[in-house]
Amino acid sequence: MISARGVCAAHEGGARVLHDVDVDVRPGAVTALIGPNGAGKSTLLAVMARLLEPQEGVVLLDGQDVRAQKGEHVARRMAVLRQDTHLAVRLSVRELVMLGRFPHTGGRPTPHDRRLAQEAIEEVALAELADRRLDQLSGGQRQRAHLAMALCQVAGADVSAAPDGGPRDGEHLLLDEPLAALDVKHSVAIMRLLRRRAAERGASVVVVVHDIGFAAAHADHVVAMREGRVVADGPTADVMTAAVLSDLYDTEVEVHDLGGRRLVAYHG
Structure with missing residues (x-):
């Protein structure tokens, strides 16, 4: 699990x-960070990722200060997809x-690593x-290629059963x-992929999402932020309500249940 405790930050x-x-990103679930521009969503993600x-305050990775852990150990289990994905074209x-x-090979990939890369490429079609x-x-x-790189980075993390019978913390995707x-x-396909990754591999997945419709339909847990503070935090059904969203975005938002999923409509 990734936990933020009393975190204050500035660029x-x-x-x-x-x-x-204060935020918890639990294994086996997709946690969505939502909120208006300037709410601090990407900044919080950067702090969690040691960027x-x-x-x-402190960010804990599996109960230990992430800053005190060895970089290569963290990199084998935590992958980050940033907005500025500029690499040699x-x-x-x-x-x-x-x-x-x-982080796993030191530049000397094995056939196993190449197989994991191929699997990640196939996962994003x-x-x-x-x-x-x-x-x-x-x-x-x-964008899908960069996501595949993140998936490949954490592939093979320990997802065996924990002593209590639940999933052991393994992959962490930010x-x-x-x-x-x-x-x-492809947006629907990627959100379904992340849900499967969380459910089947016990992955801790946190996504910054501007389209609140996708957060409502696909996230298990939602953290709503405004002006650098958490204003709502809980299961999707509790946070993705007309009252919470209308106040959060300062505009009229309607929320409807259809087939067990929440549908969000907003207009002026």
Whole structure:
């Protein structure tokens, strides 16, 4: 599990962005971070991923301060998808995804690592484009390639049974706008993939999502943020309500139940 306790943070030279944030990202579930622009969602993700040092508080990975753990140990179990996914565009999809195995291989991949990379490529439906260069892909295809790299990075983490019979903490996926540039078909497919990953492998998955409809339909747990603070935190059914969302976004939001899923409609 990933836990933030009393986290306050600011970007270099800027005002404080996060204020006393407490959040748990549990194994076996998809946790969505939602909120208006400037709410602190991406900043919180960066602090969890050790990309930004908190001014106060602590982030715990499996009960221990993530900053005190060895970088290579964390990198084998925690993968981060950032918004600014700029890498050499002359890499092929396969080469990019194989970079995710570096924490495990030190640059000397085995046939097992190559097999894991192929599986990740297939999971995001890019098998036919595996040897295509990134600069020859659409924005959505590049996004899926970067997601495959994250999936490949944590593949093979320990997901055996814990002493209490539940899933042991294994993979940790921190994904900032994983649906960016994706069409509806691929957005649905990726959210279903993340749900399966969480359910079948005990993965802790946290996603920053701007489309609250996808959060309502696919997340197990939702954390709503505004102005650097958590204003609602709980199961999707408890947070994704008309009252909470209308207040959060300062606009009228309607929520309907259809077939066991929440559908969100918003208008001026």
